[in-house]
Amino acid sequence: MVHIFLTSSPTGPLDGSRRVDGIDKWNGFADRLHEVWKADSRCLMIAAAPDNYAMMDEMTGFFWHTWLQEGFSMQCMDKLDYRYHGSGWDSVHGHISREDLHSYDVLFLAGGHVPTQRHFFEAIGLREKLQGFQGIIIGISAGSMNSAD
Numbered sequence: 231m232v233h234i235f236l237t238s239s240p241t242g243p244l245d246g247s248r249r250v251d252g253i254d255k256w257n258g259f260a261d262r263l264h265e266v267w268k269a270d271s272r273c274l275m276i277a278a279a280p281d282n283y284a285m286m287d288e289m290t291g292f293f294w295h296t297w298l299q300e301g302f303s304m305q306c307m308d309k310l311d312y313r314y315h316g317s318g319w320d321s322v323h324g325h326i327s328r329e330d331l332h333s334y335d336v337l338f339l340a341g342g343h344v345p346t347q348r349h350f351f352e353a354i355g356l357r358e359k360l361q362g363f364q365g366i367i368i369g370i371s372a373g374s375m376n377s378a379d
Contacts, residue, residue, distance in 0.1 A: 233266045233366045235259065236374035239341070241296060253300045260300060266366060270305040271335040273297075277311035278342025278372045280350045286311050289340055308334075310354075328359040336366045339373025347372045 240259060242250025253260040275290045286309055294307040308314070310326060331337075337360075340347070351357065360367075369377045 232363055234369070234377070235263065235366070236369040236377060238371055238374065240368065240370060252296055263366070263368075264301070267302055268335050269303045271303065271366075272305050272333065273307045273336040273338065274331070274334040275307060275309050275338040275340055276356070276373070277309065277350060278340040278344075278347035280311040280346075282342075283311065283313065285342065286340070293338065304336075325354050326359070331356075331359050332363055332365075334365065336368065337363070339367065339369045339377065341371030341373060344372045344375050348376050351376055 237259065238244075240253055242248060242254040242256075248256070250256075253263075255261070275286070275293065277286050279285060290307055290309050294304070297304060297307075314326065367377075369375075
């Protein structure tokens with residue numbers, strides 16, 4: 231079964247209107263996520279701006295530490311941007327294989343610039359490759375918006 235969580239920011243309001251340490255617990259998000267999270271989950275952060283490595287490194291590091299702080303067991307937090315070279319990476323077309331994508335337990339759809347991310351999702355064939363995925367998908371801001379039809 232796939233579990234989809236669409237958020238604007240899983241760590242609280244970006245405008246600072248309410249202080250949040252770790253994952254925002256205001257609406258039960260963390261509790262519901264704990265209910266479906268597997269031990270030693272393999273996580274993949276899918277970029278919004280696949281060529282903005284500094285932003286991707288910062289975001290991935292932040293979520294890695296935040297999720298661990300909240301008691302989520304993780305084996306890895308890999309990044310899918312133009313640097314990704316997993317077993318299914320096609321350097322000519324820039325595609326991750328369906329098998330490689332499905333080897334992860336949790337997919338984070340990063341926040342950032344909506345149109346840039348949409349083009350990246352289309353380029354890697356994400357919609358088609360997600361068919362039959364059995365895990366958790368967490369949309370963050372742009373990632374949530376690009377999840378809509």
